[in-house]
Amino acid sequence: MSTLKTPLIGLRADHFRHPLDLEATRALKQIPGLDLLVRNLLGSLAEQVFYLENIASSILVSDRQMPQLHTLLQEACQILDLEPPELYVRQNPVPNAYTFAIRGKQPFIVIHTSLLELLTPEETQAVIAHELGHLKCEHSVYLTLANLIILAAGQLPNLGGLLAQALQTQILEWVRCAEFTCDRAALLATQDPRVMMSTLMKLTGGSPSLVSQLNLEAFIDQARAYDQISLTEMGEMLKQAQTAARTHPVPVLRAREIDRWAGSQAYQTLLHHRSIQYNNEAKPVGGWRNW
Known part of the structure; x- marks a missing residue:
């Protein structure tokens, strides 16, 4: 079944950036020389290696090559008003996707085959759009630093430990906040919160053999119930402890955030404003292909 979506021509990162991402990014930019360290000293080598x-x-x-995926990428980029990056598919049994761009050269996205096996085309485009959100918001410098800190902590216990103690908490906090922003980018591209929440549900506890048994309504109820834990001081402390060392917020929290934002006036106003403003300039993007 085809769904028409309107390109958000002129969309800027600040139109959809999550407040926590904005706050955490400002905090990182206060660290002297951090951007230059990653861009100038590490960027060129990392780009060549990747x-x-x-x-x-x-x-x-x-x-x-894989033209259906190419179409999903092109459509998502048109909606988010972004130049298409390179997209690679990699054989890997762990469902995952990631992006990389540091020095302004050709960025890229990588998607694992196991993730494609798990998701529908609509959900796959949500994942692609999430990664595009990192590029739209220029997250990649700090994402690279986060990965390097984690690697250093594991491979160089002394030096890495010192780096981790100084930066890890702040970097991981930023990464988790950035994920909320990129989930919003995915929602803007799909323009259907159920697609985004279904993607998170499958990443939480899905497999190709279990897809037919998954219930999105039950997962949405589970995500909403997560709020109840914060009603007590102990519950809130346990939630913070659970997420402190994670690179991503827990999936039910991400689903709850999307559920909230999709129902907000800010989201509806953004879609309406952009479609009205550019109604005479842009035509709806073609919908999903049947694979």
Whole structure:
């Protein structure tokens, strides 16, 4: 079944950036020299390493290679008003997707095959749009730093431990806040909160053999029930302890945030404002293909 969606021409990151992301980003920018360290000292080498790894061990998506995925990428970029990055598909049994861009050169997104096996085309586009959100908001510098700190802590116990003690808490807090923003980008691209929440449900406890037994309404109720834990001081402390060392917010919290934002006046106003403002300039993007 086809769904028409309106491109959000002129969309800027600040139109949908989550307040927690904005606050955490400002805090990181107060650390002297942090951007320069990653961009100038680490960026060039990291880009070359990742490019070689992708070309050697992944499939580059194009109009000639996995054209359905290429169409999903192009549509999401048109909606979010973003130049398309390269998209690679990599054989991996762990469902995951990630993005990389540091020095303004060609950014890329990688999606694991196991994730594609788990999701519908609509949900796959939500994942792609989530990664595009990182690019739209220029998150990649701090994402790279987060990965390097985690790696350093594991591979270089002394130096890494010192780095981790100084930056890990603040970096991980920022990463979790940035994920909320990128979930909003995914919602703007799909323009259907159920698609986004269904994606999170499958990433929480799904597998190809269990998909037919999953119930989205029950998962949404589960996400809403998560709020009840915060009604007590002990519950709120346990929630904070649970997430402190994570790179992503817990899935039910992400679903709850999307549930809230999709029902907010801010989200509805954004969609209405952009579609009205550019109604004479842009035509709706074609809907989903049947795979």
